[in-house]
Amino acid sequence: MEEFNYLAPESFDQAVVAKSQHAEKSRVIAGGTDLLLRMRDKVVAPSVLIDLRHTSLDKILISNGVMILGTSASLSQILENSEITQHFPALQTACREFAGPPIRNRATLGGNIVNASPAADLVPPLMAYDASIVLRASGGDRALPLAEFFTGPGQSVIAPDEILMEIQIPLLPASSAATFIKLGQRRSMAISQVNLTARLSMNNSDCVTDARIALGAVAPTPVRAHSAEDALVGEKLSEDLIRMAAKKAREEITPISDVRASLEYRLEMTEVLVRRALIATWKKQRRTKTSG
Amino acid sequence: MLPGKNSEERKPVDEVEIKLNINGNVTQVKTEASTTLLYMLRDDLGLTGTKDGCSSGDCGACVVMVDNKPVNSCMMLAPQAEGTTVITVEGLEKDDELHPLQRAFGETWAFQCGFCTPGMLISCYALLETNDDPSREEILTAIAGNFCRCTGYQGVVNAVQRAAAELRTKNEDTEKTDV
Ligand SMILES: Cc1cc2nc3c(=O)[nH]c(=O)nc-3n(C[C@H](O)[C@H](O)[C@H](O)COP(=O)(O)OP(=O)(O)OC[C@H]3O[C@@H](n4cnc5c(N)ncnc54)[C@H](O)[C@@H]3O)c2cc1C
Ligand code: FES
Ligand code: FES
Numbered sequence: 001m002e003e004f005n006y007l008a009p010e011s012f013d014q015a016v017v018a019k020s021q022h023a024e025k026s027r028v029i030a031g032g033t034d035l036l037l038r039m040r041d042k043v044v045a046p047s048v049l050i051d052l053r054h055t056s057l058d059k060i061l062i063s064n065g066v067m068i069l070g071t072s073a074s075l076s077q078i079l080e081n082s083e084i085t086q087h088f089p090a091l092q093t094a095c096r097e098f099a100g101p102p103i104r105n106r107a108t109l110g111g112n113i114v115n116a117s118p119a120a121d122l123v124p125p126l127m128a129y130d131a132s133i134v135l136r137a138s139g140g141d142r143a144l145p146l147a148e149f150f151t152g153p154g155q156s157v158i159a160p161d162e163i164l165m166e167i168q169i170p171l172l173p174a175s176s177a178a179t180f181i182k183l184g185q186r187r188s189m190a191i192s193q194v195n196l197t198a199r200l201s202m203n204n205s206d207c208v209t210d211a212r213i214a215l216g217a218v219a220p221t222p223v224r225a226h227s228a229e230d231a232l233v234g235e236k237l238s239e240d241l242i243r244m245a246a247k248k249a250r251e252e253i254t255p256i257s258d259v260r261a262s263l264e265y266r267l268e269m270t271e272v273l274v275r276r277a278l279i280a281t282w283k284k285q286r287r288t289k290t291s292g
Numbered sequence: 293m294l295p296g297k298n299s300e301e302r303k304p305v306d307e308v309e310i311k312l313n314i315n316g317n318v319t320q321v322k323t324e325a326s327t328t329l330l331y332m333l334r335d336d337l338g339l340t341g342t343k344d345g346c347s348s349g350d351c352g353a354c355v356v357m358v359d360n361k362p363v364n365s366c367m368m369l370a371p372q373a374e375g376t377t378v379i380t381v382e383g384l385e386k387d388d389e390l391h392p393l394q395r396a397f398g399e400t401w402a403f404q405c406g407f408c409t410p411g412m413l414i415s416c417y418a419l420l421e422t423n424d425d426p427s428r429e430e431i432l433t434a435i436a437g438n439f440c441r442c443t444g445y446q447g448v449v450n451a452v453q454r455a456a457a458e459l460r461t462k463n464e465d466t467e468k469t470d471v
Contacts (some may be wrong), residue, residue, distance in 0.1 A: 100437020
């Protein structure tokens with residue numbers, strides 16, 4: 001690891017000033033579970049590290065129908081939050097299947113996003129829940145849909161003077177349900193071969209009013225399967241319709257072969273897992289309807 | 293960081309001074325900003341109970357408690373531990389007596405080579421701090437970030453349940469004497 005100057009600003013404002021001052025030469029460090037490995041392998045060599053630990057950016061709260069998650073909320077904090085259990089259970093499933101407890105105690109939501117790995121587990125659920133993010137620079141804030149943040153593996157639109165401040169998710173009507181599925185080489189401590197979240201809103205006659213299918217590890221960035229979603233909306237849900245939508249999802253993705261899985265396996269499993277996720281989501285819908 | 297602060301690759305740098313509580317003792321350490329908590333413990337403080345199995349967050353041999361939570365000390369820079377309270381495997385025994393978990397590990401053959409044991413013990417200790425009667429499934433979840441390459445996990449599950457039972461009886465006894 002190259003040497004660096006370690007800063008731990010006492011407030012978020014000071015962190016923003018430090019980031020604009022050191023820009024390209026600096027990196028923010030949150031949990032460090034991605035950054036330290038990259039620094040050790042000399043993929044990145046920042047001369048200044050800006051630690052967010054004193055900036056109180058780990059709050060999780062609901063305000064005006066929007067859940068606001070501070071960028072430094074750890075995966076363990078997300079797992080312990082009962083409002084997330086109630087409104088965004090698929091995000092918690094993704095956290096539960098992420099590494100093991102000691103990593104979950106350090107790794108942060110914002111780090112998972114800014115790291116911009118195509119396989120990041122928390123991104124598909126956030127995308128399926130229509131999350132947006134707020135970036136702050138000394139010049140001001142900028143908000144954008146999470147889906148517009150990523151530009152390639154490890155690449156995003158974040159500017160060198162910007163810090164991710166928070167993630168916002170609009171609360172959903174009770175008629176919406178979602179399912180996260182991760183395929184890895186084992187149950188814990190595995191990076192995803194494919195991960196996805198499906199979310200459906202339906203009316204009383206089983207007609208799909210809204211659909212989201214967000215996929216990870218099958219393209220240069222996390223992606224939405226738009227044509228599969230379009231195939232569902234306005235239609236009465238059936239197993240045939242689900243099968244057809246799953247095929248469309250397979251046609252939309254552009255996976256590669258790597259150490260974790262081959263291209264062919266990813267294509268095949270995407271179709272299977274989209275089908276499974278849609279069926280599981282449909283079942284959840286029925287359960288909410290019969291119970292209330 | 294890897295392979296430790298004595299490696300020839302390292303250049304001399306500005307030192308940072310870090311104050312933290314380790315195993316109940318307020319400790320002041322001078323080290324380098326790029327030293328991990330793991331190597332600060334091992335090289336600067338001589339607490340070699342905590343092991344380096346991978347230095348990449350994967351194996352759990354380096355797990356210690358930081359502010360009441362188990363974390364991988366290889367994935368934390370020393371300055372990130374400033375002001376925290378750390379418990380390492382050396383801090384589990386009290387008054388020269390092994391912690392019930394440590395004894396149970398021996399009694400149930402929860403290790404052979406022992407390399408994974410310090411991290412495994414800390415993850416199990418963290419579990420027992422919040423759950424005094426964990427199920428087999430809860431124990432396996434708690435040690436999901438700790439790899440054992442020679443013994444397996446059944447002995448660990450047995451050890452944790454044995455220690456949990458002992459601690460429950462102890463607590464009941466203290467409650468009785470308190471009354
Ligand atoms: C053993 C192990 C297992 C893992 N398992 C998984 C897994 O199952 N699923 C998965 O998705 N990932 C996994 N990861 C990757 C990693 O843990 C996650 O991506 C994690 O969420 C990163 O968060 P962090 O806080 O540690 O990020 P850091 O390492 O602190 O930061 C990551 C990147 O984001 C930048 N950054 C962080 N916060 C901000 C901010 N607020 N503003 C601007 N830039 C910022 C940093 O500069 C850095 O470039 C694993 C890693 C390890 C070591
Ligand atoms: S040495 Fe830290 S996890 Fe392996
Ligand atoms: S006892 Fe040898 S690795 Fe676990």
